Amino acid sequence: MAEVYTLVVRKPCFDLPTGCPQCLSAFIYLNFAKFPFQLNFHLNDPHSDKIPYIEVGDDYVAYDNENGGIIECLKKDVGVVDLDSEVSSLPDWVSIKAIITTWLHDALVYELWVGSEGSSAYSIYYSDLPWPIGKVLSSKKARWVKSKHGITDDNAVVKQEEIYARAGYAYDTLSKLLGEKNYLFENSPSSLDAIFLAHGLVVLQALPESSALRVKFLEHDNLVKYVQKCKSELIEAGPHPHTDASPLGSRSQSTKRPKPKSVPKREKSEAEKTFKRRGSYFVAAQLVAVVVFLTLMVTFDGTEVEVENDVDGDF
Structure with missing residues (x-):
């Protein structure tokens, strides 16, 4: 093929x-x-x-x-x-x-x-x-x-x-x-x-x-x-x-690698399900905090006059 x-x-x-x-x-x-x-x-x-x-x-x-x-x-x-x-x-x-x-x-x-x-x-x-x-x-x-x-x-x-x-x-x-x-x-x-x-x-x-x-x-x-x-x-x-046109995520490195073998699924325990729910809540809370922080940064950024010596790479 x-x-x-x-x-x-x-x-x-x-x-x-x-x-x-x-x-x-x-x-x-x-x-x-x-x-x-x-x-x-x-x-x-x-x-x-x-x-x-x-x-x-x-x-x-x-x-x-x-x-x-x-x-x-x-x-x-x-x-x-x-x-x-x-x-x-x-x-x-x-x-x-x-x-x-x-x-x-x-x-x-x-x-x-x-x-x-x-x-x-x-x-x-x-x-x-x-x-x-x-x-x-x-x-x-x-x-x-x-x-x-x-x-x-x-x-x-x-x-x-x-x-x-x-x-x-x-x-x-x-x-x-x-x-x-x-x-x-x-x-x-x-x-x-x-x-x-x-x-x-x-x-x-x-x-x-x-x-x-x-x-x-x-x-x-x-x-x-x-x-x-x-x-x-x-x-x-x-x-x-x-x-x-479907969304894609980036791959981690440019190299040849074998395809992963399929692993049989197992049923998650109640403790694992609870941990996963709590993890989701934590991530959501962090996301809200990041958005608030970035919004404040934008407000501050709009008042900047001097150019910063920002060392960064091209996007």
């Missing part, structure tokens, strides 16, 4: 199969590679840095926060064709990869959480969570982004101009590189096409019309056509993978 490959991503939004740029780049790469896969949505912990991840049957899972990211895992560990094998040695490859994965990545992250006041990011990452938890996580991420770029109240305008200037230079460079071709290199798709197309789709579909990053992107007609062509051919026209 053939293995079943399932790409697990954040939920669809903004008329995209998933609103998350990392998830979308993996989705596009698999379609470029003509690799058969199913699509599923992780709804339990949508802010987890493990998403996206790929499941191979019941025995293997590879996460985005391992081994260089999800696309590298697809190429090296899952057996998806390496679309970069013929182009990664070209002179411009390293510099273009750096532009896309640093300047444009940083600009989109900044725009999602800070520049556009976090409304689009909230829809993508937190809207399935209870409001107080989503609000706290969103505020924490915005502070982390500011801390990463060294943004304070005194230099916020200057830092923002620097971020947008680098993004504008990146768009100019990519527009010249693309020209009238269908793809960035050698007229065949690569991982950089997948990553940049995901970036462009989120910029055009998820950011508000007033977004400075979106305005800069729209200045380059060939980049806009490039992204629109991807949307019509890969996303709207198919091929569409089988989709199961």
Whole structure:
């Protein structure tokens, strides 16, 4: 029996199969590679840095926060064709990869959480969570982004101009590189096409019309056509993978493991049932306490002016 490959991503939004740029780049790469896969949505912990991840049957899972990211895992560990094998040695490859994965990545992250006041990011990452938890996580991420770029109240305008200037230079460079071709290199798709197309789709579909990053992107007609062509051919026209939108929990590690043997059920004793009931009451009480605490944190967080030096990882 053939293995079943399932790409697990954040939920669809903004008329995209998933609103998350990392998830979308993996989705596009698999379609470029003509690799058969199913699509599923992780709804339990949508802010987890493990998403996206790929499941191979019941025995293997590879996460985005391992081994260089999800696309590298697809190429090296899952057996998806390496679309970069013929182009990664070209002179411009390293510099273009750096532009896309640093300047444009940083600009989109900044725009999602800070520049556009976090409304689009909230829809993508937190809207399935209870409001107080989503609000706290969103505020924490915005502070982390500011801390990463060294943004304070005194230099916020200057830092923002620097971020947008680098993004504008990146768009100019990519527009010249693309020209009238269908793809960035050698007229065949690569991982950089997948990553940049995901970036462009989120910029055009998820950011508000007033977004400075979106305005800069729209200045380059060939980049806009490039992204629109991807949307019509890969996303709207198919091929569409089988989709199961049931909630999923994340697996603990990316490794092969045997399936557990079934164990005959035994009847629970009265003492065990009582203990379980008490445990449920305790968990419920703790949950109420956490919600109250997070609500108070949100109230306090809204009064913050100074940027904290929050050391944290990407969601």
